[in-house]
Amino acid sequence: MSQFSVSERAAASGAMSQTRAPYFVRKKKGITPRTIAILVFLSICALFFCVPLYVVVVTSFKTMDQIREGAIFSLPTIWTLEAWDHAWNQACSGIKCEGLKVGFWNSVFILFPSLILSISLAMVTGFALALWNVRWAGAFLFLLFICAFVPFQIIMYPLIVMTTTTKIYGTLWAVAVIHAVLAMPVLTLIFRNYYKDIPTEIMSAAMMDSGSFWRIFFEIIVPMSGNILIVVLILQITSIWNDYLIGVTFGGLSGQPMTVNLANLITISTGTTNYAHNMAAALLTAIPPLVVYFLVGKLFVQGVTAGAIKG
């Protein structure tokens, strides 16, 4: 909607002053050598970045005998799904050879509680800090800002002790809660900055109608948060799914996410390496965030631009 209003305004201003006219003329120029050059250059760049992906995909369908020959760009002589089946169903993480699917479900069970916890908390906090008269709000924001720069490694031991005393260390819950806690500073800042731009008129009207913090939050703020929710959701899904360090530190015996299984499969110092299995496993681990990107990627861009273009 905001994009439309912007182009409308541009059109209006273009009509008003003749100096802006070239904007529209340029569009009709058609294909020039320059655009061709740019297109060719961009295609080459895209191909360049696709080469590693090509190698990964192709290798995952090869047999180990062919991989040993070393021609990494050649197509498989025999296409086989063996590596994919192995990675999903039989890959060993230690003595348990149940494949990546165990870690996949662990990752899923970490993802959902963590998403709900982090986003709901950050939304409420961001709303309160942006639109309510909170005492020390400035100092609190500054503190959050500082917290966003504290590396996880520094507070690892205190966090382990805290999760141990709350008896969740070594479970999926520990991983989920730690993710939520560590994401809080950045997410709160994002929500706070988004809500800050809600027109004061809306808030004043809402205050006159009810004045209840929670009612305003659920009936006005939440419905208005669609764009920013998509942005935060994508950020969080990617970071939680791809995380290794928190999973390996707090997962203990049973709560290890998929990335830890993947690392077990691939980090081999003195054992044999099956590259086909490794590639298939890496792709399997990378697919869920990719799917999310494809499904809501367009909304992500909308969300970002909605935040970028003010008024």
Added chain:
Amino acid sequence: MLKSILGGVTAALMLSSAASATDLIIYHNWSSGPEVAALNVLKAGLEAKGHTWTDIAIPHDTGSNVNLMNLVTGGTPPNVFLESSPGVYRDLIGLGLGRPLTEFFTEQGILEHYPTSVVSSITVDGEIMKIPTAIHIDGMAYYNMDVAKAAGVDPASWNSLDAMFADFQKIRDAGYIPIAIGGQQWQVGYLTHALAAATGGPEFYNGLYGAEPDPSVIDSADMRTLLETLRRFQQEADEGSVNREWNVTTNMVITGKALMQIHGDWMKGEWTAAGKVAGTDFGCVQIPGAKAVPVTVDSWGILGGQPADVDAAELDFAAVVADPQIQADFSAAKGSTPTRLDAPAEVLDACSTEVLHILEDADHQVPNPHSTVDADWQNSIWDVVFNFWSDPSMSVDDAIAQIQENYDIILG
């Protein structure tokens, strides 16, 4: 405190046949096919004693095992852990969770069956703390027998590095790369200490990589020989060597592009995975003319401060690992060499037999630095030799000066 634990242990040992089944949490970093097969040998042995095996695998190998210590801090320590770094054992002792095994091993009369390098690898500050489970020699030359035949050379006949280098032109003329080298920091580091043992012998090696390094060896004739030999190897490395994984390098030899590779003998796993047989398809010899070989010993540790029944179960695990038959089966599955010189020979392949034969000589072996030396010191040596390797203009004197400087900072 210690006495009461020991008292409890002996009581538990006497009752071990009647001991209740205990669940042991086993922490390790093995996931590849042969490794899992080998773990299953141990698991079967543990289950035969009536215990159960709960597995936790986390990739590590950092020299100061953060994940293990996280589990300990989190209050969920494993009972048994695969760990060679002495620092971890010192940390555990500091936490009251160390479990010395000197008494156990002497009572069972196992120590005299271990090669000397194994005994020094499992000793931390005078006490035996680890249970050795597998041996690898860090610098073995594995060569492709077909290529050797085609090039008309016999690696088994080389009795010095000079004899080896002298044949290189012949190999190149026949169209093969004489030696495949993977140019990664840790591989160069391993090659360095393998060559230190080979060219300098145990005394020099222990001066550099012992529990208490001797600064006088840093600027010595042996050190110069070592660095010059390293330079020689670097110049022989092929074009693709930079940052190449060891497996890929091994596969150059397996597929017959190169004659041989000098590396840890876990590379046998790659040969076996490719369906090749030791002694017919490929041969293995120590570095030609070696004065000593460095021995990597993969070891388990067990958790101290446990109730008597858990402690007894942990010692059962130790007994399983040390059993000669299990040692042989384990090695056959993993592609390593048994830690016991008296392991039954019929399951061993040509390379393991050769390794055990070498290790019969008590003076011809030294422990891998990882199991003895300060991790910072070892890393600093790796840094310097890798810089030396990567920069052909760096002189031997520069390298020695840098190592000297690091010594003063870290250990001086």
